[in-house]
Structures are given as structure tokens and as C-alpha cells.
Amino acid sequence: MSERWARAFLTAYRFAGAVAYPLIGPYVAWRTSQGKEDRSRSRERYGVAGRPRPEGPVIWIHAASVGETIAVVPLVQSILDYGVNIVLTTGTVTSAQVADERLGDRIIHQYVPLDLKPAVSRFLDHWRPDLAIIAESEIWPMTILELGARRVPQVLVNGRLSDRSFKSWKKRANIAEALFENLAHVVAQSDVDGERFRALGARPVTVSGNLKVDTLPPPVDERALATLKRQIAGRPTWAAISTHDGEEVVAAEVHATLYKRHHGLLTIIVPRHPDRAEALAAQISGMGLKLARRSKGDRITADTDILLGDTIGEMGLYLRLTEIAFVGRSLTSEGGQNPLEPAMLDTAVLAGRNVQNFREAYQRLLDSGGAKLVRDRDMLAGAVNFLLSNEVARHEMMAAGAATVDQMRGALAHTLKSLEPYIQPLIVKSRLKGADGR
Known part of the structure; x- marks a missing residue:
């Protein structure tokens, strides 16, 4: 597939998502009936915010499920210590529970919007993130394209590509490159993962190790x-x-x-x-x-x-x-x-x-x-x-x-170093806003 066709495909994907949006209700309702969605917060999946946006810079961090959420908790805590607001999205009820147990009201938790243009646009219009940090292998085309169109820096942390995913992306190399060129930085788990992201067009790519190693042991009652x-x-x-x-x-x-x-x-x-x-x-x-x-x-x-x-x-x-x-x-x-x-x-x-x-x-x-x-x-x-x-x-x-x-251990320190160029300006902005009292 040529580069021209790859971009045409992504444009068609955006259009198809807009067309499918009104029809997605039964799917979300079915997931809710199976206990896979929080009935009281299902509107968040359509990008409808459940909370007001705080004043100052906002970093959007996305972790799909329980494992990814646990992995990013130390990273989230480190960024919070700088005084920057964080909106953390997850995709499952169980990961939302983990976020609440380990981070509480220090962060704003939302369910991630469906990867359809109306939902993603509504989410971004409200939260206006200054930086997006995505965990592991959550490659959602519409979300990446919409963030790219708004010139929001996107960093993939703890990046991982399984054998199956890499093989699939290689078959669609031009699409992969058209998506991954929107990423400002990829921080990969391993040398193998790093080489795979580079082969698919991601630049720059650094290797941190696995953030899951730097988490605390699972808690116990x-x-x-x-x-x-x-x-x-x-x-x-x-x-x-x-x-x-x-x-x-x-x-x-x-x-x-x-x-x-x-x-x-x-x-x-x-x-x-x-x-x-x-x-x-x-x-x-x-x-x-x-x-x-x-x-x-x-x-x-x-x-x-x-x-x-x-x-x-x-x-x-x-x-x-x-x-x-x-x-x-x-x-x-x-x-x-x-x-x-x-x-x-x-x-x-x-x-x-x-x-x-x-x-x-x-x-x-x-x-x-x-x-x-x-x-x-x-x-x-x-x-x-x-x-x-x-x-x-x-x-x-x-x-x-x-x-x-x-x-x-050590992945957290490596990841924070890679994120520093993107977070440091937000820290300065946050402190200046606090000093101005506005």
C-alpha cells in the first residue's frame, strides 16, 4: 500500500467512524449489561466529560486495563509531585477501581472515549490536554490523528509490540508510518520492542525497561x-x-x-x-x-x-x-x-x-x-x-x-528523563499560573 493510499485509508477511517457513531449505542448497552461498562458513567465513552476541566496545564494519561494502570501508577505519582493536573483514562471497570484505590482524588479519572471522531473530538474539546501519554500498545488511529491535528505532543511509554501485532502492522507499513509519525517519542520496554517501533516509522525511540518492574508489590489486606x-x-x-x-x-x-x-x-x-x-x-x-x-x-x-x-x-x-x-x-x-x-x-x-x-x-x-x-x-x-x-x-x-x-528496576527514572522535555514547560507554566493567582 502506497503512502497516498495509506492516508486515503485513514481519511476513510475517520469518515466511517463518524457514520458509525449513531449506531454504537447498542454495543455499549450490551457491554453494560455484561458488567463491562459502568452504567452510571457510560456517557464518558462518548466523550462527555464527567468533571469540569481544572485550571492550568493538563496531561492526559491513558492506560487500557488493570496491568497497564498498575504499571503507570508510579509514573502518575511522580508527575503529580510536580503540581501538574492529570486526567487518567482507562477502558475497563476493574482498571477504574485500581485507579481509585491507588490514586484516589489526586487525579481525574474518566473512561476512555470510543475511537470515533465525535467522541474523541468532544473529549479533546473539553479537556484540552497539553500532553498525551499512552501506555504500552494502545494504538487507536482516530485518537492519534485527532491529537496530531491539534498539535498535542503524544508519547508512548512502556511501549510494547507483540509478535502478532508487529506482524500485522508490517503488512500495513504505510498506515503504521502515517500513524506513528504523529508520536513525538516512543519509550519502549525492550530493545526488541524499540527496533520494531523504528521499523514501523516511529522516531525518536528510546528504551527504558519495563515500568511494571518499578511498581510496588500488589497490596494486601x-x-x-x-x-x-x-x-x-x-x-x-x-x-x-x-x-x-x-x-x-x-x-x-x-x-x-x-x-x-x-x-x-x-x-x-x-x-x-x-x-x-x-x-x-x-x-x-x-x-x-x-x-x-x-x-x-x-x-x-x-x-x-x-x-x-x-x-x-x-x-x-x-x-x-x-x-x-x-x-x-x-x-x-x-x-x-x-x-x-x-x-x-x-x-x-x-x-x-x-x-x-x-x-x-x-x-x-x-x-x-x-x-x-x-x-x-x-x-x-x-x-x-x-x-x-x-x-x-x-x-x-x-x-x-x-x-x-x-x-x-530503573524504567521509571529512564521514562521520566525521556518525558522531561515535554513535562518541564508544563511545570513552569503551572507554577507561573499559581504565582499569578489565575
């Missing part, structure tokens, strides 16, 4: 932790976290295999999407295993086989109940999930082989001995059995993972 530890009463445990379809059954089958070898074994299963809990509970109970559901407040008794962690925002609780964690979306699904949270909480990390989305993090953990990849259910059962049976090896793996995370 100490009272809830103490209660569950009393109920578990020293039983051997292992966890399967961030699991996707099929991996929960694998974890339950591993439990059934190992229970006789490790008397009193408790398996903790934390699905990536808690809305699947009802079906999972029925499926696991149908295997003859006794289940306790965290969302129901079920007590863990001596004959409980599985603790189903079907709640949001309690990963810190579940990981503190065990020293072994299998990280999902890696055995029956592809891409993997973030292994850094369990590693920073002194947990031996296991995963399937499909971890392309977190390649560098896993490679570092594998090289240090902090993680091990497994091929299938039987290999997972063998790895869990080995770690439960060998305390020294388990603790060596736990320590290696924690040390690796410490060595990987």
Missing part, C-alpha cells in the same frame, strides 16, 4: 491475610494465577494428581476473568473436588481442595498464601501474563511455553533460575511436585526471582 492463613493452618499450597480457559481444569487435575503425595494440599486458582467463576465452580466441583469461593466468603476447611480466587484486586493476597505460582495464558492460551508480581513477592514462577508478550521478563527469570517453563499438564505436575518436595530448591528459585526483579 493484612486482616484478610491473617484470617486465611489461620484457616489454611500450614498446609502445603501452590497457585495457578491469571488463568485462561482450560488452565483452571489443568490446575485442578494437577491437584488431584499430587494430593496423595502432599497430604492436605491446597490449590489456589485465580482466573484472569472472575466473571467465569460460576462456570468454573461447577466444572471443578464436578471433578469431585471441594471448592471454597473467595467471593462468597467460604471458609477454608481441612477438606477444602481448591480456593477459587474469584475477586478483583486481591492478587497480593493470593500470592502471599503460597511460594509457588503458575502464571497463566501460557499453556492453553498464547501470550502469557506478567510474571513480575509473583517474582517480586518471593514466589517461584512456573509457566507454559507461550509467553511471547513477556519474552524479556521471562528470559531474565529463566536465566537466573527464578522461573521454569513447562510443556503440558504432566510437566506442570512434576514441577509443582519437585518444588513442594524440595524446600532448598524452592527457596533458591524464590530468591533468584526476587533478585532478578531488583536488577531490572
Whole structure:
């Protein structure tokens, strides 16, 4: 596709979005009925502001879902310390909850507008951001084009391109270049990501490391932790976290295999999407295993086989109940999930082989001995059995993972340095406005 055709395509995309805008209502209504949208704030998805714009400079930061939101929290806190207003947008109900829990009223939270011209224009008309910071891989054509048309600097931080995304963009290289030329700077997670953004026309590109490494360990309710530890009463445990379809059954089958070898074994299963809990509970109970559901407040008794962690925002609780964690979306699904949270909480990390989305993090953990990849259910059962049976090896793996995370830190400082040319003028402007009293 030539450059001329690429630009014609993007123009057509803008027009199609305007035409589709009146028809999008049923889609948003369906998402609301599924609990994927906040009914009381659904107008924000159409770009209708839920709050007035504050006086002074405004930075718009966008983080799509929970993982991206957690990753940008330290960055947001650092920018807030300069005295600049931040509007933080997210795309999911759960990420909005995380933003509220960790940042509260220090920021203005809004749901991100749909990537359609009327919604994006309405959002930008109201908030008039002086800078847009986008996290990871949120490439929304209409939003990028509208920001570019208004000459708002756009910086992609913690930038990542998965194998699949890069392959897809390469097939549309001219479109990618027409979009990425609107980015003032890309701060990539890794050298591989950096080279991929450069190949697609982004300039300049720097590499910071992964912001997720510089986050604090996931928080925990100490009272809830103490209660569950009393109920578990020293039983051997292992966890399967961030699991996707099929991996929960694998974890339950591993439990059934190992229970006789490790008397009193408790398996903790934390699905990536808690809305699947009802079906999972029925499926696991149908295997003859006794289940306790965290969302129901079920007590863990001596004959409980599985603790189903079907709640949001309690990963810190579940990981503190065990020293072994299998990280999902890696055995029956592809891409993997973030292994850094369990590693920073002194947990031996296991995963399937499909971890392309977190390649560098896993490679570092594998090289240090902090993680091990497994091929299938039987290999997972063998790895869990080995770690439960060998305390020294388990603790060596736990320590290696924690040390690796410490060595990987520094992405926040690198990112702030890359953002300095864009943020510093806003800091000066904010202070001058404060001094003028206007």
C-alpha cells in the first residue's frame, strides 16, 4: 500500500467512524449489561466529560486495563509531585477501581472515549490536554490523528509490540508510518520492542525497561491475610494465577494428581476473568473436588481442595498464601501474563511455553533460575511436585526471582528523563499560573 493510499485509508477511517457513531449505542448497552461498562458513567465513552476541566496545564494519561494502570501508577505519582493536573483514562471497570484505590482524588479519572471522531473530538474539546501519554500498545488511529491535528505532543511509554501485532502492522507499513509519525517519542520496554517501533516509522525511540518492574508489590489486606492463613493452618499450597480457559481444569487435575503425595494440599486458582467463576465452580466441583469461593466468603476447611480466587484486586493476597505460582495464558492460551508480581513477592514462577508478550521478563527469570517453563499438564505436575518436595530448591528459585526483579528496576527514572522535555514547560507554566493567582 502506497503512502497516498495509506492516508486515503485513514481519511476513510475517520469518515466511517463518524457514520458509525449513531449506531454504537447498542454495543455499549450490551457491554453494560455484561458488567463491562459502568452504567452510571457510560456517557464518558462518548466523550462527555464527567468533571469540569481544572485550571492550568493538563496531561492526559491513558492506560487500557488493570496491568497497564498498575504499571503507570508510579509514573502518575511522580508527575503529580510536580503540581501538574492529570486526567487518567482507562477502558475497563476493574482498571477504574485500581485507579481509585491507588490514586484516589489526586487525579481525574474518566473512561476512555470510543475511537470515533465525535467522541474523541468532544473529549479533546473539553479537556484540552497539553500532553498525551499512552501506555504500552494502545494504538487507536482516530485518537492519534485527532491529537496530531491539534498539535498535542503524544508519547508512548512502556511501549510494547507483540509478535502478532508487529506482524500485522508490517503488512500495513504505510498506515503504521502515517500513524506513528504523529508520536513525538516512543519509550519502549525492550530493545526488541524499540527496533520494531523504528521499523514501523516511529522516531525518536528510546528504551527504558519495563515500568511494571518499578511498581510496588500488589497490596494486601493484612486482616484478610491473617484470617486465611489461620484457616489454611500450614498446609502445603501452590497457585495457578491469571488463568485462561482450560488452565483452571489443568490446575485442578494437577491437584488431584499430587494430593496423595502432599497430604492436605491446597490449590489456589485465580482466573484472569472472575466473571467465569460460576462456570468454573461447577466444572471443578464436578471433578469431585471441594471448592471454597473467595467471593462468597467460604471458609477454608481441612477438606477444602481448591480456593477459587474469584475477586478483583486481591492478587497480593493470593500470592502471599503460597511460594509457588503458575502464571497463566501460557499453556492453553498464547501470550502469557506478567510474571513480575509473583517474582517480586518471593514466589517461584512456573509457566507454559507461550509467553511471547513477556519474552524479556521471562528470559531474565529463566536465566537466573527464578522461573521454569513447562510443556503440558504432566510437566506442570512434576514441577509443582519437585518444588513442594524440595524446600532448598524452592527457596533458591524464590530468591533468584526476587533478585532478578531488583536488577531490572530503573524504567521509571529512564521514562521520566525521556518525558522531561515535554513535562518541564508544563511545570513552569503551572507554577507561573499559581504565582499569578489565575
